[in-house]
Amino acid sequence: MLLAQGEAFNNLFREAKREAFHLEIRDDYYPADYPPLVRFLAGEPEDYEWFQPWLNQVRESTDRGVAVNRARVVTVPHNDYTRYAKHVARLNVEAGEDVRYLPRHLIDSDELTTDDWWIFDDSVVAFTVFEPGDNGRWIGGAVTTDPRIVEYIRFVKERVWSLAVPLSQYDEP
Template sequence: MLLAQGEAFDALFREAKREAFHLEVRDDYYPPDYPPLVRFLNNEPEDYQWFQPWLDQVRETTNRGVAVNRARVVTVPHNDYTRYAKHVAHLNVEAGEDVRYLPRHLIKPDELTVDDWWIFDDSVIAFTVFEPGENGKWLGGAVTTDPRIVAYIRTVKERVWSMATPLSEYSEP
């Protein structure tokens, strides 16, 4: 596997022809003192300028006719981060991304992966790599096209996506 970072990771989106699909399985991605999360919890205004590069990438990708899909497997009751991510996900949807949620208790642990990943056109996998630690910084994607890994990830993707609820219909059970 090769670690794709920055431009190399972004190229995976530009090279996609049909779909970029992301599975998220963690309940936290930032420490509790992450400024946008703190602003959200304190009901303070946010301009989301820090998020614009991602939203631009989603728009560029979907404008080429490539679907950008995201499934989040979340613990219920939702923690502060999940509530925050769900709030921000409306911006993802406005940019063209389809974001869906699956409560963790509705799927068996052995039907998931323990890692987050992207799959591009059902053929290229980029396992999300974080710095060590519970809230480690995102480092990039460990990329593989190994047919056995791809087949397994496709199975997980299809299972999760079929069970997940679109953001517009999802409410915490």
């Protein structure tokens, strides 16, 4: 596996022809003192300027006809981060991304991976790499085209996607 960071990771999106699919399985991605999360919990306004590079990436991909899909497997009841991420996900959807939610208790843990990942065109897998620690910062993707790994990731993708609910229809159970 090769670690793709920065532009090398962004190129995975640029090279995709049909789909970029992301599976998220963690309940937290930032520490409790993450400024946008703190502002959200305090009910303070947010300009989301920090999020624009990602939204531009989604728009560029979808404008080329590439579907950008994301499934989030979440614990119920939702924690503060999940509520925050769900709130921000409306911006993902407005940019063209299909974001869906799957309560963790509705899928057998054996049908999931232990890591987050992206799969591009059902042929290139990039396992999400974080700095060490529970709330480590994202640093890139460990990329592989190994056919057995790709086949397994495709199985997980199809299973999760078949159970996940679109953001617009998802309410915390």
